[in-house]
Amino acid sequence: xxxxxxxxxxxxxATGQRxxxxxxxxxxxxxxxxxxxxxxQGLQFLIQYYNGEERAKGxxxxxxxxxxxxxxxxxxNLSSLELGDSALYFCASSADREGxxxxxxxxxxxxxxx
Amino acid sequence: xxxxxxxxxTLSVQEGDxxxxxxxxxxxxxxxxxxxxxxxxxxxxxIIDIRSNVGEKKDQRIAVTLNKTAKHFSLxxxxxxxxxxxxxxxxxxxxxxNEKLTFGTGTRLTIIP
Numbered sequence: 001x002x003x004x005x006x007x008x009x010x011x012x013x014a015t016g017q018r019x020x021x022x023x024x025x026x027x028x029x030x031x032x033x034x035x036x037x038x039x040x041q042g043l044q045f046l047i048q049y050y051n052g053e054e055r056a057k058g059x060x061x062x063x064x065x066x067x068x069x070x071x072x073x074x075x076x077n078l079s080s081l082e083l084g085d086s087a088l089y090f091c092a093s094s095a096d097r098e099g100x101x102x103x104x105x106x107x108x109x110x111x112x113x114x
Numbered sequence: 115x116x117x118x119x120x121x122x123x124t125l126s127v128q129e130g131d132x133x134x135x136x137x138x139x140x141x142x143x144x145x146x147x148x149x150x151x152x153x154x155x156x157x158x159x160x161i162i163d164i165r166s167n168v169g170e171k172k173d174q175r176i177a178v179t180l181n182k183t184a185k186h187f188s189l190x191x192x193x194x195x196x197x198x199x200x201x202x203x204x205x206x207x208x209x210x211x212n213e214k215l216t217f218g219t220g221t222r223l224t225i226i227p
Binding site (some may be wrong): 002004006011033035041042043048055056059078090092099102103105106107108 | 118120146148150155156157158161163192203207214215216217218219220
């Protein structure tokens with residue numbers, strides 16, 4: 001157990017729907033990162049939050065949004081889902097803002113859009 | 115931004131032999147290079163990292179080498195064991211600003227008993 005908790009583990013939904021993925025960072029970590037891993041693809045950075053504030057944005061679609069709450073858990077909202085959004089979504093956390101000592105990843109949420 | 119290329123995409127080695135995975139990066143400002151291991155059904159786990167002020171780092175059977183001039187770094191696993199079978203990702207990032215870890219596309223390592 002890495003200490004980063006992601007729920008749900010699996011999610012199957014239809015095109016056009018909206019889903020919310022949840023992440024609780026490792027205790028004491030203030031940064032949360034969201035990554036998307038598609039089949040045969042590497043990990044694509046989506047967005048980072050640090051202590052409740054958005055810090056960096058990667059290749060995140062406008063249909064996707066995220067936030068970090070006062071208790072530091074984070075949610076990734078995916079709307080108007082398309083078949084191509086099917087992927088593994090990972091959350092990672094780090095103690096510092098820059099992630100200078102690496103990230104700790106959760107086990108991911110596997111999203112299947114049908 | 116940073117671009118990381120990783121080779122090979124798949125690698126099979128006999129148990130006990132060595133495995134080498136290579137990565138190249140594009141941004142000369144990158145100075146932090148971690149390696150992650152992803153087992154089936156799990157998230158990536160940091161196994162070793164290196165910063166640009168050193169050329170090599172070793173931890174038991176795994177080692178990482180860095181050549182900043184050529185902008186490439188490699189993961190070496192010696193005396194491979196079945197539990198080394200996994201997908202391995204390299205990553206790179208500058209140690210400043212808002213740049214995030216950029217990952218390679220992964221290497222699926224299979225250890226043949």
